[in-house]
Amino acid sequence: MVAFIKYLYHEFGLSSVHSTGWDAVLIILARCCRMFAYGTNSLLLALFFSELHFSDYRIGLFMTLTLVGDVVLSLFLTLVADKVGRRLILFSGSILMVLSGFTFAVFENFWILLFAAVVGVISATGGDFGPFRAIEESTLSQLTNPKTRADVLAWYVTTASLGSAIGTEIAGQSVEWLRGRDGWRVVDAYHACFWVYSAMGLLNMIFSVLLSANCEAEKAEPLGTEEAETLLDEQDPKDLDGRDSEDDQDIKKPPTTDDSSSKPKTESRFARISRETRRIMYKLWFLLIIDSLADGMTPVTLTNYYMDKKFHLRKSTLGNITSVSYFLASCSTVFAGPLSRHLGLINTMVFTHLPSSAAVLFFPLPQNVPVTVALLLVRMGLNNMDQAPRSAFIAAVVKPEERTAVMGITSMLRTLASTAGPSVTGILAGSDRFWIAFVAAGALRITYDLGLFVMFINVKLDQHEETDHSKRNERPVVSGQASDEEELREL
Template sequence: MQKTRNHLFRLLPITDTRLVIWARALRTFGYGFTSVLLGVSLTDAGLSPLNVGILLTVAALGSIAFSCMMGLYADRLGRKRLLILSALLMMLTGMVFAATQYYPLLLIASFCGTISPSTNDNTPFSGVEQAILAQSASTKRYTSLYTYYNLTAQLAGALGGLLVGISSVLSPLGISEHMSTHGLFALYGLLAGCTALLFLRLSPKAELALEQKYTQKLDKQGEHTQLLYKPRVRKVVILLLTLFAFDSFAGGLAVQTMLSLWFRQHFGASLGSLGMLFFGVNMFAALSLIFAPYLTKRHGLLKTMLVPHFISNVFLLLVACMPTYFLAALCLLLRQSLSKIDVPARQAFTAALVTPEERTSTASFATVARSTAVALSPLAASALMVGPLLALGLPILLASCLEIGYDFTMWQTFKRVTLQSDTVLAISTITIPPSKVPTISEIEILPSGDAPALSR
């Protein structure tokens, strides 16, 4: 046990890394119960599934807007500052959901803050956090570090799902299901406040290094002649983000909120049984993450991303075909036992394609791509959950088929792409007049391994 603990601390070498992981865990603990409660509580309050889908779409659009802001301005205005701002907006959203069921106000709160329909973190936080983590580790350790980042979050999300059943415990004490639900949304707001306190403790090391900012500025303004180094993977990254968006649209058809709503309407499942089911779902997903570093080392990032993902979506296809709650829940648990293995491999794959100064924008725009697609999914899923389409489980069937298509496309597209390390870059060809050719003493090698720049 002591050896395992020491290994963990070697993987989490700096305080900023631990703070980021703890903040993600607190948020996902909140997502664990609010993602189940969201659809059920709103439909119990008289809203239609379509209204629930609209609210989730508005929430996704808000996430897109703030993720764009993070990608464009986090490294300029300060990662820490914008993370704290996002946490405070998330806290305000939780308090609004706890205080009222007035639909227009809920829409405003959903757009301005963070309310997630699943334990997946397609939120403004994730891009900046992933950049901070990648900055603190070498390329070889990306998958292990992202595994801990996602593992703690999934375990927290599983524990959060258990709180959904608190209404059954409190009802004999005279506390109604309505009151306990609003109390949990208030707890969600308090958890967001705690993440803001964690972000307050981030050190200056969490920010983009000054020499990297300075080099970028010189490149754009052309104040000095430089030896420019540019990554060769920009078009590949754009294609990658497009496929991520397709994957997210498919996954958004079967997010936890929509699944809990389907189990509730199709099988008549109680909140207590749903809480236990999604506790198991998130626990299985968390445990599956443990295998990601081993599979990556043995089979590479791409196979680790795609093979378990494919098998998990075959199980998702079976969920909609099962005649009883027990069999459908069993297939969902089997699906979740494989569905998250791809997450740390995907994050490591993305981080390995870009240079350090591009990681915040790339990870943030990956979140934007995924959130944009997820914004469309709830509307499509809610429209397919009416009448006979509900009995067929059409959103679940469609989600699984699209996800399988994503796996095949991803493999065909990236099977021949060679990942680069932080320092493997393509040299741009430039012309330097003979009178301005620098001497060795005039060239400054930046400590991060970035492009050499001419000293003043």
């Protein structure tokens, strides 16, 4: 029995989380609490606006503009995070989260709520599109190594899904309980739930303060004086000609404009991403834009709204369904780490995400609750299994010093692509063509899955990873292969 428990401890990546250290645990707990708050939003936000008699068009517009605000805020904060300090940025984002929750708990005016959502940190779709995720994933990638990274990121996603499940369940039950009390309107119950959002932001502030300096970006050492002089000597063509009489003249001459190698280069933040990395990321970014556009059309918030309009379910029942779907997602993502080791990162991403995409495509077809719920459970249960392998894949194909910028740009592009989705769906919902959004989203998601497999199945991984001396002679892993298989081939 003890041997079996030890096997599970190592197989499901708990040993990787333990070996990574306390900082990884704090980051995982912070996201779990944050997703608890986002889980309440995924159930209540659209229903809250409907109770305030906002039109479907306004609901979609609100979510679109909120995502635009997330794009600007996330891009700015992630680009300066490594320079200003990752812990400071996480702390600042948590403050914005607290203020946004307070605003939604107090006000009902559309424009005040919109301002709080655009300027602050509010999850309009139930997803983690704020400034936190890119910084946290980059930090975890820095704290881990290629052997432990997929496992740690898998638990980062697993606990997030678990937090969303608990948050959704508590929100649904709380609304039903509060609305049954004397003097409580449904909208008052919704307001009360947003205080929980602020409380989770406060916990995130505490967790960010407890993080150690190991979470900060590693600073590149400047070129030493002796190394610079040696480099200039090697680049001086006069030293090779033996013409001593011109040495003094050469020393006095300023460097020519053609000798660009001896000039210090001023680079933009985007230019610091190597050309090799950009060649890979351009293809991945294109596919992620397609996937994110689909997700923006059918987020959990609007999916709940669709089911409420179609079947007129009780809020507690809707909360139970969504909570179970999030719980299944948390259970399935536990297996993302082991599957990545045995199948490879790309195979795990594609083969787990494809059934979820098909469930989105067929979601509008059933005319009864049980089959609709079954498709939702398939979609949500498998939807997050590609997240940890995707983050591990990005960390494995970029240089360590590029990770925060690359992940920030990736998050920005995904959020930007999602912005058009809610508005399109809001227009369709208002014209009784809500179902078209799910069909289009499912088709786009399947395109993403197939493109991912075709473009990246043979990409080499961990070529830039800084490992210890004893591991430097190991061959890089292929993205579509398992590391265990690679080691057996080498033996």
